[in-house]
Amino acid sequence: MATDSSSCRTPSTWSTEEPADSNVVPVADQWREQQSSPVFDYDDELRFYREHFRSACAIQAGDHVLDVGCGAGQTTRDAARAATDGQVVGVDISERMLEQARRTSLPNTTYLPADAAVHDFPPASFDVCISRFGTMFFADPVAAFANLRRALRPGGRLVLLVWQPRDANEWADAIPSALGGTPSDDSPFTLGDADRTRDLLTAAGFTGLHVTAVREPVYYGSDAETAYANVLRLREPQQLLAALDADAAERARAALRRTLAAHETRDGVLFDASAWIVTGVTPDAGDPDVGSGDGRSTQ
Numbered sequence: 001m002a003t004d005s006s007s008c009r010t011p012s013t014w015s016t017e018e019p020a021d022s023n024v025v026p027v028a029d030q031w032r033e034q035q036s037s038p039v040f041d042y043d044d045e046l047r048f049y050r051e052h053f054r055s056a057c058a059i060q061a062g063d064h065v066l067d068v069g070c071g072a073g074q075t076t077r078d079a080a081r082a083a084t085d086g087q088v089v090g091v092d093i094s095e096r097m098l099e100q101a102r103r104t105s106l107p108n109t110t111y112l113p114a115d116a117a118v119h120d121f122p123p124a125s126f127d128v129c130i131s132r133f134g135t136m137f138f139a140d141p142v143a144a145f146a147n148l149r150r151a152l153r154p155g156g157r158l159v160l161l162v163w164q165p166r167d168a169n170e171w172a173d174a175i176p177s178a179l180g181g182t183p184s185d186d187s188p189f190t191l192g193d194a195d196r197t198r199d200l201l202t203a204a205g206f207t208g209l210h211v212t213a214v215r216e217p218v219y220y221g222s223d224a225e226t227a228y229a230n231v232l233r234l235r236e237p238q239q240l241l242a243a244l245d246a247d248a249a250e251r252a253r254a255a256l257r258r259t260l261a262a263h264e265t266r267d268g269v270l271f272d273a274s275a276w277i278v279t280g281v282t283p284d285a286g287d288p289d290v291g292s293g294d295g296r297s298t299q
């Protein structure tokens, strides 16, 4: 994380312009620089989404797969187990996340530290591009998705899991509010407007787009104390607490504990959440659409 975390504000993720304020740390850099140790366990948080995503990916034995923002690599490994005769590349901008992923590598997985938005992937080298909550942070999403589209072969598939808007995600308000803060990090929700997401993927050159809702809770731990420790590994709570003086931070921590206790269930500490599964394809070689979607931002 940038050392002065209180100055880390999120620039408009739709803008293609450089942030005017030099204190603004671009979202991708916030991920690149994250230092929280141990890193937040997204696999646990997203446990109820795993099967939805795995089945939407429908990876075949011979597939070559690119997993964007692969984090600790659970989805990379799930894809690799299905792609028995294929290969899976997990790309992530955060070395900390890739360190975790490499600990449980499979023979047909490789990990690439890179910014997927601009990395020069070999053209037409993948059959499927997947991402579980790793594509909402691009500064110029049309250009970034056009870059991913070029990495896919003609007729290649895109499968994304992205958050619906903030107001469909209880966790997104409940946690910052418990800490007495105003939710300020909108980066997870930049693909939450389904129509807009369809438009930007079309502008990036994808066709055959489908958006399907998935409503499952997020999981923060087996009990409130475990959840408390987990939630404090997240970027936004850390930033909110860092902005408070010692007494206010103590009160905020107590309020967070109460909120987490109120969400304790037999299945753990759960908050309502909703996502979209977005699928699309790259045009086939003979398709008249080939050549459209040059990645110029429509913003």
Ligand SMILES: C[S@@+](CC[C@H](N)C(=O)[O-])C[C@H]1O[C@@H](n2cnc3c(N)ncnc32)[C@H](O)[C@@H]1O
Pocket (backbone or CB within 6 Å): 027, 028, 031, 032, 042, 043, 046, 068, 069, 070, 071, 072, 073, 074, 075, 091, 092, 093, 094, 097, 114, 115, 116, 117, 131, 132, 133, 134, 135, 137, 138
């Ligand atoms: C919310 S986490 C999800 C991680 C993982 N996909 C999962 O489901 O457990 C988002 C991940 O995207 C990565 N990320 C963000 N922007 C990226 C970019 N431009 N290129 C590559 N990775 C990126 C972050 O480092 C982080 O690991």
